[in-house]
Amino acid sequence: MHIDGLVLERPGVVSVAFRLQFAAITAEFAERIPWFQKVGNLAFATNPVYFLHRLLGELDCHVTPYQIITVNPAEEFVGGVLHLSRSPEEFKDSRNTEIAKRLETGGRGYLTCLQVRPPFRGVGSLRVMRAALKSVLKEKGPAWGVISDRNLLRWQMRHFGATLCSPLVNDDGLWIVSFGGGVANDVC
DSSP: OEETTEEEEOOOTTSHHHHHHHHHHHHHHTTTOGGGGGTGGGGGOOOHHHHHHHHHHHHOSOEEEEEEEESSTTOOEEEEEEEESSOOOOOSSHHHHHHHHHHHHTTOEEEEEEEEOGGGOSTTHHHHHHHHHHHHHHHHOSEEEEEOOHHHHHHHHHHHOOEEOSOSSOTTSOEEEEESSOOOTTTO
16 A cells, blocks of 8 residues: 555564554553453563563464655655454453454454554545555455444544444443455444
8 A cells, every 4th residue: 555655564463663652552551451450561581582472472473564655765664553363352241242253253353553643644634544454354354343432432433334243331430343345234
């Protein structure tokens, strides 16, 4: 994907590029994403083999990072998203647990940490993130994710086509959404 002087790439999980992305994700999301508490300290790991084994061991799934970078020689990290083969979320609310189980059983991957670094937020960033999400869904197929800020729920639905699956009031204070259509009516 090329848009507005930016490109979407898939760096390797042990690459310096992904470790920089992981550090940016940790800085933005570590406080808000419960499962991140297990892996957040890896942002400071300098040994790529250690980083990989700990990350995959803690998450127990396949991780595919996607990055939006500038096309200038610096290839500066603008933002990105992570695709996981299964969710590391642990829900308290049995309804969320059941919804997540049905989405994963239906073959959906898990998207997390959709972000744009603060210096790049503003005009055009929404269009770029929408295009990036569309590219990821085209490659990986429909997916689901969790929104941890209720204020972002309508925004994600309006701008990214997310479908709300969770009840608005639940014990987790987290909202499961589905991306990419094809959602069975009995799930969402």
